Amino acid sequence: MRLDLADFQLFICIIEAGSITGGAIKANLALSSASERLRHMEADVGVPLLVRHPRGVTPTEAGETLAKYARQIIYQHELLKTELKNFTSGMRGTLRLYANTSALTEFLPSKIASWLKTHPDIHIDLEERSSTDIIKSISAGLGEAGIVSNAVDPQTLKLEPLVDDHLSLIIPINHRLNGEQAVFLKDIIHEPFVGFYPGSALQEHINIHASSMGYELIVRIRMNTFEGMCEMVANGIGLGILPEVIADKYQTSFKYKKLTLKDEWAKRQLCITYQCWEDLSSAMKNLLNYLKLT
Template identity: 55%
Template sequence: MRLDLADLQLFLCVVDAGSITQGAVRANLALASASERLRSIEAAVGVALLERRPRGVITTEAGDALAHHARLILRQQALLRGELRDFATGALGTLRLYANTSALTQFLPHRLAPWLAARPRLHVELKERTSAEIVRTIAAGLAEAGVVSDAIEADGLILQAIAKDHLALIVPATYRLAERTSIRFAEASDEPFVGLSPGSALQDHVDAHARDIGKTLNVRIRMKTFEGVCEMVAAGVGLAIVPQAIARRQQRRHGYRTLALADDWARRQLCLCYRDWEQLSAPMRSLLEHLGGVPCALK
């Protein structure tokens, strides 16, 4: 028995109308075509489905069973079509977005929240990586897009700036250079530091720049949150490097001092990173547009 969705739709049109003539009209078919298809359906199932009467048709017991299952099948088909449409428009599914520590903690939460709230059936999986790791992952075709620092080389990929992300050095109020307004990383690299937990993209970024100048930071303790880092610095445990926006937000509460980092690598911008706008999925394009991205051809 081979019945397609058009067969089921025609059969239900006839059943609901109580007439082959009116059922054909509802199915947008000529009467002769509808009658022939109904005969083919009955031949395929090997049993009479309709009882023809002078004033129309009624279903047989087998016809009742077919009508019941046809309604279930067509209802499921409509649900499937709707879900696939939701996937295509970004209302359903799971998006994987890679981001560095700063983007995850200070930029994405308030920007992502309204977009995601408007799509209750969509899931977003955020993955924290260093900017260098994100670029490599996208270049290898293992991810669609990410949020990275503009300090990274991204040959063959597109970077679109969406927010400032300067880094600052926070120091205890009693620190010998606390009255300065700016400092180079090398001037403070021999001091005790408070770091972020292992795996933090920002901490990996700072450690890499310490190695670039031949140093290994003396990290006395590692904290999971920026607030914990700020509390440790305020208590005099050590110095720390955090995003400037976070440093300013926490300074009044904790009473440490904030010094701008004069190094080029610390004057960053957050950027969307992707390979080709046209190759992004519709949900990802929608998300990136919301975050401030615009379609852009590879330069």
């Protein structure tokens, strides 16, 4: 095949726009030029890449495969440009590390700061993602490593435990359980909850264990942030389950009580995740070893 970077970029623009016209605009090309390039791509590949509809286009199975690898190639190209620019500007490397909210909030800041002090030529691109998104990104080759909860399915990735990340229950201050210090999920299974949107690794983790008891949580409202959950609980909307460190953080801003969850599944851990240790850069290995040892 003779596909080049410009072909990949145009194809991704078309897929994201849902039409050849929209893709041409996003790629800053004339429609005729984009259409001609697309024809050459399909001729070069030997199979159709798009299904044409009256209102746009969708990728064929071959098109979906091309889009998957095109995104990786574009990402690697951008990473290469950044790395080379870093060398010319006096920097000697940039590490991309993904982290879930719990890790980014409490575990990483002091450790990353300490490590960077002893590695003045290294820069870190620290990006907050959900544990599920981190697994997907690293599996797709869009990053070297991340910090996730062991509640997530690692697929083919490696997981190495770092630190405890236990879950807590938060309740309104006037709740009937206000005098308790610790409960099992079965004690509160019939209560209304403030949950997270579908796709949240934490919410799926909780749902699985509720289902194992033959129940489905009663979710009054779903939030997409821990702060939003804490505010809802403080206003009496329902109960919430979240990492203990996050519950401690927002307890100064919102009035609620924190209880220990006695279930074994609530005793989670933060873990390092990556594809293959030997394939990691030397700087990333150094950083991850530091995180494991401190």
